[in-house]
Amino acid sequence: MKWxxxxxxxxxxxxxxxxxxxxxxxxxxxxxxxxxxxxxxxIRAIVASQEKKKKAKNREQMLDEYLKQQLRK
Structure with missing residues (x-):
């Protein structure tokens, strides 16, 4: 909405x-x-925002995978 x-x-x-x-x-x-x-x-601000969202999503997926591995042990 702010965009x-x-x-x-x-x-x-x-x-x-x-x-x-x-x-x-x-x-x-x-x-x-x-x-x-x-x-x-x-345009630079929009692209930076999209990249930040993508990095956060990747971090969350990596954390989920790590926690799943810890539960399997």
Missing amino acids: IFWFFVVNFISVIALMKGVISGENSFVGIIVAFTAWGLF
């Missing part, structure tokens, strides 16, 4: 940055850089 909030925040930041770059006209690269940086950080 939806951050998605809208990133959308807002990138739209404002791109519009500022278009309106100012003299240096639109700053707006483009800000917009793509915001999206890059957003």
Whole structure:
């Protein structure tokens, strides 16, 4: 649910940055850089979260296997 909030925040930041770059006209690269940086950080946070969940799941499976082995002894 928090990702939806951050998605809208990133959308807002990138739209404002791109519009500022278009309106100012003299240096639109700053707006483009800000917009793509915001999206890059957003995607990086999502990927890191997925990796953290995957590691936790692997750890839990390893612990389950270890406990099963201990019960068999």
